[in-house]
Amino acid sequence: ELTHNPSYSVTEITGLQSPNANINTSPMATNDGSLFNSSRLGERNLVITTVINGEIEANRIALYKFFKVKSLCRIYFKNSARDTFIEGYVESFECSAFELGQKAQISVLCPQPYLKSISEIVTEFNAVFSQLKFELDLPYEGIVFSSVTNEVRKTVYNNGDAEAGITIELLASRRVVNPIIYNVLTGQSMRINMEMQPNDLITIQTEVGKKHITLLRGGVEINLINNLDRNATWLQLDVGENIFTYSCDYGFEFIVIDLRHRDLYGGV
DSSP states (O other): OOTTOTTEEEEEEEOOSOOOEEEEEEEOSSSSSEEEEEEEEOOEEEEEEEEEOSSHHHHHHHHHHHSOTTSEEEEEEEOSSOEEEEEEEEEEEEEOTTSSSOEEEEEEEESSOOEEESSOEEEESEEEEEOOOSSOOOOTTOOOOEEEEEOSEEEEEEOSSSOEEOEEEEEESSOEESOEEEETTTOOEEEBOSEEOTTOEEEEEOSTTOOEEEEEETTEEEEOGGGBOTTOOOOEEOSEEEEEEEEOSBOGGGEEEEEEEOOEESOO
């Protein structure tokens, strides 16, 4: 921790606001101005400047251990509005070794430009309703403590600044054939063409740069990317309200589905 650490005094952090966008346009031959083609955010460059206090050489070497050049690191940043983290690669570690009040400047290059929320938001299609009440008088045949209900639709809120990927987990308690997830508002869907066996777990990850589909069966992980339907779309969360539903060719009542995501922020 740098913020409340007497060994370091952070004097500046750059790159915490939204990175610059790359706007692609084409000139118009006979008219003023240009035509918009596309836009994208570039990578984020975080630069941390800190004064090294106390036992300078020992504390500088300690920093080297956390910020190893070319290695992956995760940086957490929290203020009164947002609690976030981002991952990147240490580009450089520069230090004024022969100056009084020694400073270190650490540059971290983040290929994915968005900061992520610390908390992961979990949406469950299957709700558990407690049915246990007191005073308790148990009959011989027993009573129901709780019940599980399958909800056909679920609303997921993306409170971030940008479209976000999701992790979808499908757990089968019995035979399930060709499960499919729908985004009701966009009409997009992801269908997995396969027959699930009891205790099969399918995990779908739609985050940019990490897309994959795997099946966990009997402790063995199997790549299911070839089982994705040819007309499928990698589902994303639009900013604001998103509504999802699901279906399958057989075994609708035997599948448990969870959706998980993190909000993405352009800056803090």
